[in-house]
Amino acid sequence: MTKKITMAELARLADVDVSTVSRALNDSPLVKADTKAHVLKIAAETGYVVNASARNLRRQSAQAIGIVIPMAPGSGQTISDPFFLEMVGAVSHAASQKGYDLIVSVPQSETEIAERRLLLTGRADGLIVIGQAGRSERLNKLNTLKSNIVVWGGREGNPNYTLVGSDNKRGGRLASEHLLSLGRKRILFLGDIDLPEVALRYEGYKLAHEEAEVAFDDSLILRQNFGGETAFHALKDFLAAGHEFDAIFAASDVLAMAAIQAVQSASKRVPEDIAVVGYDNVGQASMSTPSLTTIDQHITQGGQMLVNLLLDKIDGKPVKSAFTKTELVVRRSSGA
Amino acid sequence: MTKKITMAELARLADVDVSTVSRALNDSPLVKADTKAHVLKIAAETGYVVNASARNLRRQSAQAIGIVIPMAPGSGQTISDPFFLEMVGAVSHAASQKGYDLIVSVPQSETEIAERRLLLTGRADGLIVIGQAGRSERLNKLNTLKSNIVVWGGREGNPNYTLVGSDNKRGGRLASEHLLSLGRKRILFLGDIDLPEVALRYEGYKLAHEEAEVAFDDSLILRQNFGGETAFHALKDFLAAGHEFDAIFAASDVLAMAAIQAVQSASKRVPEDIAVVGYDNVGQASMSTPSLTTIDQHITQGGQMLVNLLLDKIDGKPVKSAFTKTELVVRRSSGA
DNA sequence: TGTAAAAATACAATCGATTTCAGAGGATGC
DNA sequence: GCATCCTCTGAAATCGATTGTATTTTTACA
Structure with a gap:
């Protein structure tokens, strides 16, 4: 000491x-x-x-960026959703390579305190916000106040902040095309299309149907937020209600894994009776049983992009929104 | 602006x-x-x-704690290991409730820079270190330098820093008792007993055998670090080599899930032919298929304890190491 | 109403670094 | 040999807040 x-x-x-x-x-x-x-x-x-405080005070910079992971109320997601956590890991990695610390904030309530605190107190030089669900207005406002913000999410409306995300529409199309190409005709969409990212995936889903000239049934959707537990029960009920379908496209891997379990607990086989495709390609996807066919959002790359763009902004460079290229990852056991 | x-x-x-x-x-x-x-x-x-810097400079405190997640070289773990990530979530939650920010550091190399940086620069008031594998010496040293450190891990040697962890020995015993009570006689231990936490679980495993008066075969161990991928292949080879066993106790859920996959790919059934019990009870455990019987380390509670003890230390209060009570979580499909 | 005590506010030092500006000393050029 | 320029170092201002001390204002009481 x-x-x-x-x-x-x-x-x-x-x-x-x-x-x-x-x-x-x-x-x-x-x-x-x-x-x-x-x-x-x-x-x-x-x-x-x-001494960091003294240096930062004098230099007027913090050598730190913040990441805000808002648990949208009712989104059902928790911080332990592997997607969030992998994103934190990716961002942390990218930030530390640039010599920046990463301050994690998981606001517990739906106030705007967290964002303000980090950014306006100068504790962080910039802010990464994961997901914009329902918060685009607030983000717009915050952005005009102090513009060092980069948001992960799908394009929605006309935000004045910089957006990074995966190509959700393409992802949705790829997933659906895959299932259709396997001869599946009735694909259940599982996800909450109130979220902009999910809505885009659903658009891709519809697009694929049109292109394949397969009529799609708009009752074949189970609007579920990202909570695996409730989705499991909802799907079980849906199956019990006698709905017919031969495939599921789930808006996240967590949902897909819940879906597989629900399907199996209804004594149907995956993928023989019902094929499942997920979204995210989280680490567990390859390790789960059956392993999961899914859409890779390239989370690591996305984290890099978030950090790079944010640092560019901090440096005063002009910055444009950017998107990673989603990709289909076929793992035979669930998806075909 | x-x-x-x-x-x-x-x-x-x-x-x-x-x-x-x-x-x-x-x-x-x-x-x-x-x-x-x-x-x-x-x-x-x-x-x-x-302005946070000014306030912190004057107050000589940062209102922030750091969490260091060292990827032990060769541990095979990555930041996306759900255990780490859930821990980050739990700690973040606990810290923000106390009004502290959380600075995440994932050192990329095996130098001690990360710990020093955060703690000695005053950027963080205290430090939480996850896992002590092979670093206890360094931690001891760092602790004498500035003692606001709390480490997550199993008891090993006689550290002069404060330790928080789960009762690994008890966990190992519970898992093994469970399998033995189901009549399994040959339980493969899957994990790297060079890590103190895992070694303790192995001790519990042996203890359970003694108590049940089942001879245990000390060749029934597959020393694998936490990397799921390599464990998968190692176990496949192990099975192909003709080793006989009717259960597996894996030192982590990631390992368990890899094990299940390996077993199935060798055309054996889980749990009929080989029952599997994991360790951690990460969120995915309940959602995977088959869902996983596992040992709950109470990560959330552990995160709370880490933060509480650290803040006590920061306040100058005397602090003793503490451990969460591990618990068996039975999910019928894998473990019985 | 005058004075002592209490309450409220102002002044000034301080936290630990960075950075502008000025100055000392040595080297260079003619 | 003297003026000029370079190099290097030091003095001092500054970043934006907190807090101990001094000072003013208010209240209380005789």
Whole structure:
């Protein structure tokens, strides 16, 4: 428990002014090489580390970005949804490579405090918001206030903030095309189309039907939020009610896994009786049994893009919204 | 993009001194109620938010704690391991309830930079380290340097830092007892007993055998780190090599899920031929097919404990290591 | 009403760094 | 040999808040 040593103290020890120490530590060309070495040596010996608050106060930057993961009320998602968590991992990785810390905020209530706190207090230089469900207005407002925000989500309306996301429509189309190409004719869509991202996936689903000239039945939809548990029961009831379908396209892997379980508990086989395709390609998808055919959103790449665009914004560069290319990942056991 | 408004500016607008503003905002009893209201009103109107760096510099605290998730080299774990991610979620939740931000650090290399950076720069008031695999020495050292550290892990040696974890031995025993009580006689242990947590689970496994007076075969162990992919192949090979066993106790749910897949791909049935019990009870465990019998470490509770103990330490209170009570969660389809 | 005590506010130091500006000393050019 | 320019270092201002102390205003009581 050595006492914190300050820069002034270090300057005294090295017998130079603090300004010289500061310059030396920041490798300024203004300092003679000898002096620099001397200071660095003493700094190392004493285990000196610069005080972040002081530096940030002076520099007016935090070397940190925030990530806000809002649990949309009633979305049924929890922080343990693997999608969120993989996103946190991806963003954390990308941020640390750029020398930025990542501050995670999981607001517990539906107030705007979290975003404000991080961004406006200067605790974070910029903000990544995961998912915009129902919050686009607020985000628009916040963005005009201080514009270092990048949002993960699907395009919806005409946001004035920068958006990063996967090509949801394409994803929905790919998934549906896959099922249709296997000869499935009645594909149940499982997901909450009130969420913009999911709505786009549903559009892709319809598009695929049109292209394949397969009539689609708009009653073949089970509007379920992202909560696996409730989806499981809802689908069980749906099956028990005697609805007929030979495939399911679920709006997330969690939903897909819940669906598989529901189907099996109704004594139907996956994929023989009912094929299932998910969305996200979370890590568990390949490891679950049966392994899951799904749409890869390229979460890692998405995290990179979020961070890169945000840092560009922080640097004042102009930035355009960007989208990852979704891709079909076929794993034979569930989807075919 | 309103320009940042400072406290001095606010003081000017309210026609009082900054010290009064500061006290008003901090609800100090030294300020008259009228004045307080007046200041608060103007603060609200102008959208004033206190600058975190300045406050932290002055207060010598960061109102933030760090969480370090070290990918032990060769542990095979990735940040997307659901266990880590659920832990991050739990800690984040607990921290925000206490008004603390959470800074996530996922060091990419095996240097000690990450811990030092966060803690010694004052960016975080305390540090939570997840897993101690092979790092107990370094942690001991860091702890003597600045003691606000709480580590998640199993007891190993005689650490001078505070430890929080689940009762791994008990967990191992519960899992094994369960399998033995079902009449299984040859239980494969799947996990890397070089990791202290896993070693303790293995001890519990042996203990259960002794108590049940079932001879255990110490060749019935497949030492695999936490990587699901490699475990899958290793187990496949193990099965192909003709080893006989009727159950598996996996040191994590990810391993268990990989195991189930390996078993099935070898055309054996789970649980009829081989029952499987996992460890962690991650969210996916209930949703996977077949759903997983597992040991619940009470991650959420653990996250709470980590945060609470750390904050106690920060407050200078004496703190003792603590452990959650592990519990068996039976889900019929895999484990019985 | 005058004075002592209490309440409210203002002043000023401080947290630990960065950075502008000024100055000391040495090198260079003519 | 002297003026000029470079290099390097130091002094001091600054970032935006908090807080101990001083000062003013208000209240209370005789």
